[in-house]
Amino acid sequence: MVPIEYYVGLSAVLFIIGAMGVLTRRNAIIIFMSIELMLNSANLLFVAFARMYESLGGQIFVFFVMTVAAAEVAVGLALIVAVFRTKDTINIDEASTLKG
Amino acid sequence: MDANLIVFIVMAVVAIGSALGMLLNRNAIYSALFLILNFATVAVFYIILGAPFIAMTQVTVYAGAIMVLFLFVIMLLGAEELTGITTKFDWQRPAAVVLALLMLAELVVVIFFRDTVFGELMQLTDFGTPENIGRVLFNDYLLPFEITAILLLAAMVGAIVIARRVRRKPGQ
Numbered sequence: 001m002v003p004i005e006y007y008v009g010l011s012a013v014l015f016i017i018g019a020m021g022v023l024t025r026r027n028a029i030i031i032f033m034s035i036e037l038m039l040n041s042a043n044l045l046f047v048a049f050a051r052m053y054e055s056l057g058g059q060i061f062v063f064f065v066m067t068v069a070a071a072e073v074a075v076g077l078a079l080i081v082a083v084f085r086t087k088d089t090i091n092i093d094e095a096s097t098l099k100g
Numbered sequence: 101m102d103a104n105l106i107v108f109i110v111m112a113v114v115a116i117g118s119a120l121g122m123l124l125n126r127n128a129i130y131s132a133l134f135l136i137l138n139f140a141t142v143a144v145f146y147i148i149l150g151a152p153f154i155a156m157t158q159v160t161v162y163a164g165a166i167m168v169l170f171l172f173v174i175m176l177l178g179a180e181e182l183t184g185i186t187t188k189f190d191w192q193r194p195a196a197v198v199l200a201l202l203m204l205a206e207l208v209v210v211i212f213f214r215d216t217v218f219g220e221l222m223q224l225t226d227f228g229t230p231e232n233i234g235r236v237l238f239n240d241y242l243l244p245f246e247i248t249a250i251l252l253l254a255a256m257v258g259a260i261v262i263a264r265r266v267r268r269k270p271g272q
Binding site: 006007069079 | 101102104105108112115116119120122123128131132135137141142145146148150151153154157158161162164165169172173174176177227228233236237240241242244248251252254255256258260261263265
């Protein structure tokens with residue numbers, strides 16, 4: 001197996017790219033996809049450590065993370081569709097009616 | 101050079117490149133396709149880490165269901181934001197033929213010459229097989245499993261309610 005530090009580094013880089021996407025993009029769907037990228041990087045690290053410690057618990061947890069991510073995507077996209085119906089845009093800068 | 105290391109470096113470059121492609125693209129559909137490529141490379145990582153069941157679950161659930169849902173919503177909301185006129189790509193058809201032939205060559209090597217080329221990578225253990233995952237999942241992690249079933253039901257009901265069109269009764 002490749003040294004675990006390589007997997008930690010790769011997971012960190014993917015997580016940072018996802019975080020940059022959440023912070024800098026204005027399209028709500030791109031933000032959502034960046035969140036999925038962050039979840040994926042955490043999954044990769046779980047599986048890498050599961051292999052290192054020869055424990056299946058890491059893989060089971062990845063299974064649950066995927067389930068929760070699927071549920072979250074369903075609800076989140078329904079929310080985006082509902083917001084689009086009222087405001088006719090998915091630019092998050094324009095979702096500021098509650099601003100002081 | 102260890103074969104594992106070569107695969108890791110190639111796949112890491114593709115994973116980071118596709119993540120950056122998703123981040124920096126103007127067109128939301130191209131971003132979604134780059135993310136599908138990223139999920140596929142992560143599935144390859146799962147395979148070389150001895151998690152074949154999780155790899156197939158990743159391809160089926162993430163790349164097959166979640167990203168398809170994303171693409172549906174992107175096209176439903178018209179979020180492509182295409183800037184400029186679309187030009188005709190003349191190089192696409194020959195490139196597609198070349199790539200298809202390359203893939204065919206790869207498949208022939210994998211199916212017929214597996215032992216000579218991939219001897220070191222194909223260490224088939226029974227670490228992450230569906231049988232072992234099932235045994236641990238339904239014995240040690242049964243309670244989280246049942247809770248995620250309820251969670252999925254709640255998410256389904258929530259998504260249907262949130263995305264529902266509210267009909268107004270006539271005369272109100």
